[in-house]
Amino acid sequence: MKIAFVTDSGCGKTIEELQQDGIYSVPLQVSYDNKNFQDLVDLSIDDVYKLMEEGKMLSTSLPSLGKIEELFTALKEQGYDMIFAVPICSGLSGTINAMQLSAETIGIAFDYVDCYVTAVVQEYMIKQAKRLFEEGKSIDEIKVILNDIAASTNTVLLPNDLQHLKRGGRLTPLAATLGGLLKIKPILKINKETNGRIDVMDKVRTMHKAMDVVINNMKNEIKDDHYMITVAHADDLEEANYYMDKVKAAFPNATHQIIKLVSVVGVHTGRGCQAIQYFKMLP
Structure with missing residues (x-):
């Protein structure tokens, strides 16, 4: 065939x-x-x-x-x-x-x-x-x-600007407004558990705190070195490098890369978003 x-x-x-x-x-x-x-x-x-x-x-x-x-x-x-x-x-x-x-x-x-x-x-x-x-x-x-x-895959988004998610219907207007006023950073996830839809994983006050929360969660899921870990940034390479330094410290033997967040996701998260995607590679 x-x-x-x-x-x-x-x-x-x-x-x-x-x-x-x-x-x-x-x-x-x-x-x-x-x-x-x-x-x-x-x-x-x-x-x-x-x-x-x-x-x-x-x-x-x-x-x-x-x-x-x-x-x-x-x-x-x-x-x-x-x-x-x-x-x-x-x-x-x-x-x-x-x-x-x-x-x-x-x-x-x-x-x-x-x-x-x-x-x-x-x-x-x-x-x-x-x-x-x-x-x-x-x-x-x-x-x-x-x-x-x-x-085995999880994708976690750390948007810097909630207005894009609000416009795209990904967040309620009230949640987006409150997030902006209170400087809350939502931690969003997309995976099989969410059936490929964006769901809230956690909420913190700063981008760097959000990164720490994500990496601690990853430690509960990643049990060996056969993982590809990608940091994807929405036009903010400096923060992506900072994020990757944390990732490499936590998972030094995994496979790592930094890329720009794909257009069809970045349009909805807005510029400044930091995303991480990880999955278990085949032997």
Whole structure:
């Protein structure tokens, strides 16, 4: 069986970057001034943060059905029998449903795994899916392995500005207003337990205190060195480096990296957000 492995720009990689690994992708959409732009095609992550700095009100949406159908039609014409996808999670986007609908319309078999978030773990899971298939694993076997990775994943957001979450409907107006007045830093989580939706983990008074709370919580979850730990920042590298120093002190033997927070999350958290994502890598 010839299987195409598909993801979307939520993983933070361009179509061209993913093609180098034989993986296909569709762009999510970023909108402002009543115009839609393709994420990582028309607008880079840096472009998005620049627009936010200029005061533009941005929003995000799933890939256009036209783009999904265009890709899926091309894959069918290339002789693929099935599409296997790891898209941005269903708790944040309707992309999975759109892909299912497009595959049904075009007449090609479709299966997927929900990563319960987006970003680095999404990229890792789709690349592992392709590798495992090439090593002879069945799709059912691959789904079990990927679901275990998803279950080990946690993503924690430390937004610096609650107004973006308020505008996007992620926080109630009262909570956002009180948070601003009292200088409360909400600690937000997204994982399998929250079904891929943003939930409040804790509330503290300062960003650095929030970082300490997150790392203490991580110590209860991370029991070995086989973890990828990513600090993702919304245009504040200095604070990201500070956060990473704390992470490395607590988990010196894990795999670490710092990246810019992907557009489709940063638009909703606002500039200055510090995020951390960690998951157990395969042996």
